[in-house]
Amino acid sequence: MEGFVFPNEQHVTWTVMIVLYPYITGLVAGAFIVSSLHHVFGLKQLAPIARFSLVSAFVFLLFAPLPLLNHLGRPDRALNILITPNFRSAMSGFGFIYALYAIILVLEIWFDFRADIVRRYEAASGLARRVYRVVLLGATYRDERTDRLDKKVVKTLAGVGIPVALILHGYVGFLFGSIKANPWWSTPLMFIIFIFSAIVSGIAVLTFLYLFVTWNRRLTRNQATVDTLARFLWGFMMVAVVLELMEVLSLAYEQTEEWSVLRELITGRLWVSYVVLQLLTCSLGPFLLLSAVALLKLPLRISNLLVFLSSVLLLTQVLLMRWNVVIGGQILSKSYRGFTSYLPGLFEREGLVVAAVIVIVPFLLLREFDKRFPFFPVPAREEPS
Amino acid sequence: MSTTSPGQAGPPTRYVRRVFLLVGVALVAAALLQRAARPATWGELGNYRTAGLTAILATEPVHLGKEGCARCHAEIFGLHEKDFHFDVECEDCHTPGREHVRFHDRFPTGGDPALAALASMPKEYTREGCLFCHRRLGARPRAFAQIEPAEHYAFLGVNDPQTRCIACHSPHEPIFLLAEVKRARIHPVIHECIHCHDTKPEGDYTQVDSHPAMFVCSDCHEGIVEDFESRKHSFMRCTACHLYHPENEDSGRILVNGNRRFCLLCHEDAPFRTGAKQPLVDSKAHLEMIADALELDAAELAADPRACLRCHLDKIHGDVVRK
Amino acid sequence: MRPTNEDDLSRRRFLRITLAGVGGVPAATLFLSTQSKDLFPPPPTDLDDLGRFEWGFLVDTTRCIGCGSCVRACQKENGVPDGYYRTWVERYEVDKDGEVHVDSPDGAIASFQTDLLPRETRNKAFFVPKLCNHCRSSACTQVCPVGATFDTPDGVVLIDKDRCVGCGYCVQACPYGCRYIDERTGTADKCTLCYHRLHRGMTTACAEACPREARICGDLRAPKSRLRQVLRERRYGLLKPDLGTRPKCYYVGLDPEVV
Numbered sequence: 001m002e003g004f005v006f007p008n009e010q011h012v013t014w015t016v017m018i019v020l021y022p023y024i025t026g027l028v029a030g031a032f033i034v035s036s037l038h039h040v041f042g043l044k045q046l047a048p049i050a051r052f053s054l055v056s057a058f059v060f061l062l063f064a065p066l067p068l069l070n071h072l073g074r075p076d077r078a079l080n081i082l083i084t085p086n087f088r089s090a091m092s093g094f095g096f097i098y099a100l101y102a103i104i105l106v107l108e109i110w111f112d113f114r115a116d117i118v119r120r121y122e123a124a125s126g127l128a129r130r131v132y133r134v135v136l137l138g139a140t141y142r143d144e145r146t147d148r149l150d151k152k153v154v155k156t157l158a159g160v161g162i163p164v165a166l167i168l169h170g171y172v173g174f175l176f177g178s179i180k181a182n183p184w185w186s187t188p189l190m191f192i193i194f195i196f197s198a199i200v201s202g203i204a205v206l207t208f209l210y211l212f213v214t215w216n217r218r219l220t221r222n223q224a225t226v227d228t229l230a231r232f233l234w235g236f237m238m239v240a241v242v243l244e245l246m247e248v249l250s251l252a253y254e255q256t257e258e259w260s261v262l263r264e265l266i267t268g269r270l271w272v273s274y275v276v277l278q279l280l281t282c283s284l285g286p287f288l289l290l291s292a293v294a295l296l297k298l299p300l301r302i303s304n305l306l307v308f309l310s311s312v313l314l315l316t317q318v319l320l321m322r323w324n325v326v327i328g329g330q331i332l333s334k335s336y337r338g339f340t341s342y343l344p345g346l347f348e349r350e351g352l353v354v355a356a357v358i359v360i361v362p363f364l365l366l367r368e369f370d371k372r373f374p375f376f377p378v379p380a381r382e383e384p385s
Numbered sequence: 386m387s388t389t390s391p392g393q394a395g396p397p398t399r400y401v402r403r404v405f406l407l408v409g410v411a412l413v414a415a416a417l418l419q420r421a422a423r424p425a426t427w428g429e430l431g432n433y434r435t436a437g438l439t440a441i442l443a444t445e446p447v448h449l450g451k452e453g454c455a456r457c458h459a460e461i462f463g464l465h466e467k468d469f470h471f472d473v474e475c476e477d478c479h480t481p482g483r484e485h486v487r488f489h490d491r492f493p494t495g496g497d498p499a500l501a502a503l504a505s506m507p508k509e510y511t512r513e514g515c516l517f518c519h520r521r522l523g524a525r526p527r528a529f530a531q532i533e534p535a536e537h538y539a540f541l542g543v544n545d546p547q548t549r550c551i552a553c554h555s556p557h558e559p560i561f562l563l564a565e566v567k568r569a570r571i572h573p574v575i576h577e578c579i580h581c582h583d584t585k586p587e588g589d590y591t592q593v594d595s596h597p598a599m600f601v602c603s604d605c606h607e608g609i610v611e612d613f614e615s616r617k618h619s620f621m622r623c624t625a626c627h628l629y630h631p632e633n634e635d636s637g638r639i640l641v642n643g644n645r646r647f648c649l650l651c652h653e654d655a656p657f658r659t660g661a662k663q664p665l666v667d668s669k670a671h672l673e674m675i676a677d678a679l680e681l682d683a684a685e686l687a688a689d690p691r692a693c694l695r696c697h698l699d700k701i702h703g704d705v706v707r708k
Numbered sequence: 709m710r711p712t713n714e715d716d717l718s719r720r721r722f723l724r725i726t727l728a729g730v731g732g733v734p735a736a737t738l739f740l741s742t743q744s745k746d747l748f749p750p751p752p753t754d755l756d757d758l759g760r761f762e763w764g765f766l767v768d769t770t771r772c773i774g775c776g777s778c779v780r781a782c783q784k785e786n787g788v789p790d791g792y793y794r795t796w797v798e799r800y801e802v803d804k805d806g807e808v809h810v811d812s813p814d815g816a817i818a819s820f821q822t823d824l825l826p827r828e829t830r831n832k833a834f835f836v837p838k839l840c841n842h843c844r845s846s847a848c849t850q851v852c853p854v855g856a857t858f859d860t861p862d863g864v865v866l867i868d869k870d871r872c873v874g875c876g877y878c879v880q881a882c883p884y885g886c887r888y889i890d891e892r893t894g895t896a897d898k899c900t901l902c903y904h905r906l907h908r909g910m911t912t913a914c915a916e917a918c919p920r921e922a923r924i925c926g927d928l929r930a931p932k933s934r935l936r937q938v939l940r941e942r943r944y945g946l947l948k949p950d951l952g953t954r955p956k957c958y959y960v961g962l963d964p965e966v967v
Contacts, residue, residue, distance in 0.1 A: 004810035006838075006885030007793045013876040013889060073874015073894025080854040080873050083422045086432055091853035091877050103408055110404070137407070139400030149398055180951050181847060181883035334885050335967055337810055424871070430755070433858035437868025442751045444904035447785045448913050449747070473919040477777045481784050486747060517819040518775040518919065524799050524820070524833035525773050529920075 002268075003338025012330045012342040015350040016323075017067035020358055022172045022194065023201070023322045024064045029169035030202010031057040032105070032161055037232075039158035045228040051112060052375040053206050057165075058105045059362045059369070065098065066358050071350060090175050097171055101164050108157040111150045116373060118142040169198040176325060183258035183336075184265065184329040189247045196240035201318040203233045207311040209366075211304060219376055223300065230307045234290035237314055241283045244321065261336045269331055269339050274324045282317030286310035447481045450474065454482060457489070464557045478510040478556065515550040541650070545657035552657065553650050609702060617700040648693040749908040761862040763901055763956070764928040765912075766935050766944070767837050770961040771922035774799060774835035776816040781917030783817065785902065792888040793817075794899040795839040795914050800965055801825045802832040808965045836966050837923065839914065840865065840886040840899035841947060841955030848878035848887060848898075857896070863928075863956060864903050869895045883948050901925065928956070 001010065031053045037043045038050035046053075069075045082099075085092035114136065121132035121140050133140060173194025176185040207229045214221040248266070251259055266274060289306045292298065298306070331339045345351040370376075426435040454475045455462035465471060476482055488496065488504035495501060512534075521531040538546065541553075550556075602623045603610040613619060645668075654665040672692060676683035686692055694701075752758070774797050782788060782795045796815030801824045802808050809824045816835075823830070846865050849857045856872035859865055872895035879887045879896060890897040902912035906925070910916070915923040926935025938960070945962030946955050959966070 004798075004812070007796045007812055007815040008879075008885050008888040010791070011888065013879045068875075071875075073876075073889050073891075073896075074872065077854075077871070077873045079422075080856075080871060083419055084424070084427060084432075084434075084855045084871065086852055086855040088432075088849075089851045089853045089877070091851060091875065094853070107404065107408070137400065137403060139403070141397070146398065149401065153401060175877075179847075179851075179880050181881055330880070334883055335810065337808070337967075427855075430861060431858055432855045434855075434868050434871060435755070437856070437858070437871060438860055438866060439755070440868075440870075441866055441900055441903050442907060446748050446902075446905050446908065446910060446913075448781060448916060450910065450916060453747070470919075472921065474777075474781075474917055477781070477917050477919065481781075483747065490747075513818070517777070518773055520819065520821075522774060522820055522833075523823040523825070523827065523830050524801060524835050526770065529773050531773075 001338065001340050003333070004335050005333035005338045005340045006335050009330075009333050009335075010340055012327070012340060014326055014330055015071060015342070016327075016344040016352065016355050017071040017350045017358075019319070019322045019326045020067040020355055021064065021071075022169075022326070023319050024060050024067070024359075024362075025169055025172050026194070026198035026201045026318060026322075027205050028057050028060040028064060028101075028202075029165040029195070029198040030200065030204075031060065031206060032165045032202070033199050034202055034206050034229075034232075036158040036162050036165075039155050040162065043228065045222070045224040048222045048225050048376070049206055049210055049229075052210070053202075054105075054109060054112060055369055055375070056206065056209070056366060057202075058109055059365050061098075061102060061105060062365070063358060063362045067355070070354065070358075090171070090178050093171055097164070097168050101161070101168050104157055104161045104164055108154055108161065111153045111157070113373065114139075114150050115142050115147050166195055170195045176329065179329075181334055182329045182332070183251075183256075183262060184332050185325065187247055187251070189243060189250075190325075193240065193243045193247060196236060196243055197318050197321055200233065200236045200240045200314055203229055203236060204311040204314040204318070207233060207307060208315060211308045211311070213376060217376070221304075226304060226307060230290060230293055230303075230310070233307075233310065233314065234287075234294055237283070237286060237290070237317075241279075241287070244283075245279075258336060261332065265328060265332050265339065269341070270324055270328050273320055274328065278317055278320040278324055282313045282320060286313040286317070289313075445483075447483050448474075448476050449482045449486060451476075453486065454479075456486075461557055468557060470556060478514060479506045479508075482506060509549075509551060510556065512547075512549045515554075515556075519550075540662075542659050542662040543657050544659045548657040552655065553653075612703045613701065616702070645690050645693050648697075748910070751904065752907045755861075758907070759861040760929065761906075762928040763842065763863050763906060764926060764935055765839065765842065765901065765915075765957040766924040766926070766938055766960065767839075767957065768922045768924075768938070768942075768960040769834055769836050769963075769966075771920045772797065772835040772837055773920055773922075774816060774820055775919065776819040777917040777919060778837060778914035778923060779815050779817045781913040782899075785905075785913035786900070788897075789890055789892060792890070792897070794886070794897070795837065798836045798838060798966075799824065800832075800834055800836060800963070801830055802965065803829045804831050806831075810965075834961075834963070836959070836962075837914075838884065838886070838947075839957065840901070841884055841953065841957040842899075842901055844954035844956060845952060847881040847883065847951070847953055851877045851881040853877065860903070864901045864906075865898075866900055866903060867896055867898065869893060869897075872896050883951050883953065 034046060035050045035053040035057065038046040069078055072078060081092060082095040085095065087093075117132055117136055118140060119142075121129060121136060124132055170191040173191030176182075176194075177187055177190025179185045207226070210221070210229070211226065213219070251262055286309075289310045293303045293306050293310075327342050331342055333339060344355065347353055424434055424436075427433070429435045430438070451462065451465070451474050458475075462475075465475075485504045485506050488500060492501075516534065518529075519531050521533045525531050535546070538544075538548065610623070613623070649666075649668050651663050652666055652668075654660070654667045658665055669687075672686055673683060675681065675696075676686050689695070776797055778795055779793065779797060782793075786794060788794050791814075793815035796812050796817075798810055798812045799816070799820055800808060800810050803825055811820075811824060813820065823833075825833075842863060842865050844863065846857075846859065849859055849865055852858075852872075853875065854871055854873055856868045857865065857878055858868065874889055874894040874896065876889055876896070879889060882898075887896055887898045889895070902910075902914075902925075905912060912923070912925045915925045924935050924938060926933040928935065930936065939958060942960045944958040944960045946958065947962075948967060949955070
């Protein structure tokens with residue numbers, strides 16, 4: 001504690017769980033946008049990872065409410081938000097937006113995988129066959145015509161899903177940006193920043209996974225895909241970081257009453273996590289690396305390595321950004337006269353171990369999915385890709 | 386090879402409709418479920434549960450208020466009301482009394498001692514308790530009575546730092562009993578601002594400190610003050626005995642003091658006093674001795690609040706003082 | 709005071725509401741399971757009457773002596789958990805360079821022990837008691853996602869602890885630091901303006917405990933109430949009025965240093 005904080009502010013209410021929540025939702029929205037770039041905007045280069053990104057979005061979506069539930073004082077009452085919503089509250093939209101998005105995503109995955117499941121159904125027997133039948137809702141037939149129909153539905157759902165994905169994440173930014181009591185949060189730019197950082201984190205996680213998996217399994221990688229991902233990562237991260245800087249710049253330039261304490265926050269408590277790590281290391285770093293990849297003619301190995309490194313740095317950047325927003329806003333006292341402090345414990349309910357589990361489990365789930373429906377089929381197999 | 390129903394031109398595409406119908410049905414079911422899950426009394430007064438309001442409304446209070454205490458402790462309450470502490474609630478020092486009253490209402494002749502112990506209230510406040518209000522702090526309004534304990538004890542020749550305030554000050558009737566009219570004015574004659582201040586105070590008028598010092602006691606009571614200055618107690622200020630002009634105009638008063646208890650605050654012989662600064666006396670023995678020597682009615686003398694002044698008035702004021 | 713036919717209708721409705729509502733409230737009492745008849749006046753049964761009041765609060769900072777009686781009384785009256793405060797007292801000391809030093813050790817539950825600044829450098833010093841402002845447009849009511857925080861018809865902001873999910877959004881939204889999560893129940897908590905006392909004709913525990921009349925709770929609709937009287941006579945300020953929360957807690961002698 002430093003300076004004067006209101007007596008009730010000595011306990012930070014929103015913990016690392018609330019840092020993870022916008023982080024994971026950001027991955028959901030970002031990954032979905034990547035899949036839509038293929039389905040809706042027809043970016044052929046992204047075809048190899050379109051399906052992968054769709055399932056990633058779904059897996060992360062499953063885990064987005066988990067940190068929230070773990071944080072609630074009364075998780076048993078979580079459904080109250082659907083039963084007795086207060087529509088004057090920005091937060092009350094969560095249940096509805098989340099449900100809508102989940103429906104769209106499940107439907108899109110169902111239509112996207114339908115043809116494959118039908119094939120499995122035909123090959124299977126016994127219990128598996130019955131399970132496939134239930135999953136298919138009894139629609140166990142396919143031909144070119146239904147394939148075309150499925151694709152069309154997928155494309156429509158992907159199109160509808162883009163605004164919903166943006167709303168899902170923009171809404172998370174709005175949750176913070178609309179808190180007028182907190183000068184570090186209260187800015188209309190907040191939800192735009194959240195949308196762009198979500199897209200950055202989504203592209204970054206897919207780039208990271210695609211490069212990691214192809215290296216790990218020694219698969220032939222579609223270089224056009226990597227290049228496109230790198231190009232989009234470069235573009236979106238520039239917008240995201242410039243918006244983040246513009247927000248602080250406008251606060252600094254306006255020189256309002258709150259700026260003096262915000263300046264202290266930035267140069268004091270948040271110096272390492274915000275200035276050194278988020279801005280200098282994880283924003284400037286990948287910007288330089290991706291600029292080099294885009295502008296210089298580097299050997300393929302080197303440039304892919306740089307892209308990989310950038311994706312890791314940008315994933316960290318977005319996590320740091322969430323931390324600096326969520327925690328930074330809370331360690332700043334509403335008395336504007338002091339700061340409290342927060343570091344999560346290791347083994348407590350809302351501690352680092354639980355946080356790590358919540359982040360890692362979706363990746364394991366993705367791997368499990370991959371075992372059943374391989375995202376990156378080995379070329380040796382006779383199935384057409 | 387795909388399975389197609391015989392007799393159909395192409396594969397049926399109704400499954401698309403079926404899927405969306407399923408979603409629609411699920412949504413309608415969810416909406417109905419949501420309605421059914423609403424708690425009782427929801428939405429009657431607003432977007433909330435009326436029972437949430439009535440539950441708080443029906444919560445029982447914990448603090449009684451001093452009138453509640455007065456039901457049984459009328460005598461102390463009577464004293465307290467005349468005392469300068471009249472605005473201090475009994476429960477501020479004695480803790481909330483609900484369970485205490487409950488117990489004695491139910492068992493007028495004394496019930497289970499274990500329960501009685503639970504229902505008993507602290508009789509005295511600790512020294513720290515008095516200092517909550519009376520420790521000298523820079524932020525305290527200056528006219529409020531406050532002391533630095535060490536300084537206060539040194540001034541009074543108290544050598545035991547653990548001495549409690551109640552060794553001298555009775556919390557229910559401290560030194561200055563208020564006049565019958567509790568909220569008497571500053572002075573019997575001079576009681577309105579304009580009697581002294583014919584000009585506006587500089588600065589904030591709510592701060593008595595910012596008022597110009599328009600008069601001192603000697604302006605009117607020159608003889609008395611001059612006489613006082615020549616006597617033993619000249620190191621004290623008039624206001625030590627005669628409070629005037631407290632910080633807020635509606636609780637001020639002026640007193641002709643001489644209260645024995647006030648004298649004994651400094652002069653009573655007590656184990657915690659050194660007596661290096663002032664003569665000490667065992668008041669009870671002293672008064673008995675006087676009554677005996679002068680053949681006075683001992684009971685009458687012991688009851689006289691101004692007994693000290695009968696002999697020692699010359700230490701304070703001379704003949705100028707009435708009686 | 710709105711005798712209309714419409715009113716009669718709603719009165720009947722509220723009567724029904726009342727009967728449904730007041731039932732099983734567990735009174736945590738030591739000796740009697742039933743409430744003593746004469747110890748406290750009963751709570752009102754007709755909720756329609758609530759709308760006749762509009763509760764407000766006044767803090768006279770020039771009178772506060774920082775004794776902390778209010779904090780202690782509140783803690784006992786409402787069973788506030790240790791380390792959290794429904795009301796607290798802040799101390800402001802301004803030095804000769806105009807720099808402001810503020811503290812509130814444990815909410816001033818044990819008053820203050822020593823001065824912040826030495827006498828020579830202290831230019832000005834005073835206490836400011838704080839509590840929930842019971843805003844007319846309260847940010848906490850607005851953000852509660854489940855309707856657990858609500859504004860009563862008589863202008864008090866309350867929490868339905870049986871509906872609260874403990875998300876903490878209201879804690880973030882309150883500009884005054886008046887809210888906290890009660891770890892015992894996992895739900896949000898804050899000052900109720902002693903709602904259970906007001907409607908029994910008693911004042912709040914803190915106002916009653918104040919030995920200096922620095923706190924006054926009263927009905928803003930009653931022109932003759934002490935609250936209205938002081939508001940007519942004294943200049944007062946509001947905390948963070950620019951946030952548009954329209955607080956109903958008025959501060960006499962408020963300095964711009966106080967936020």
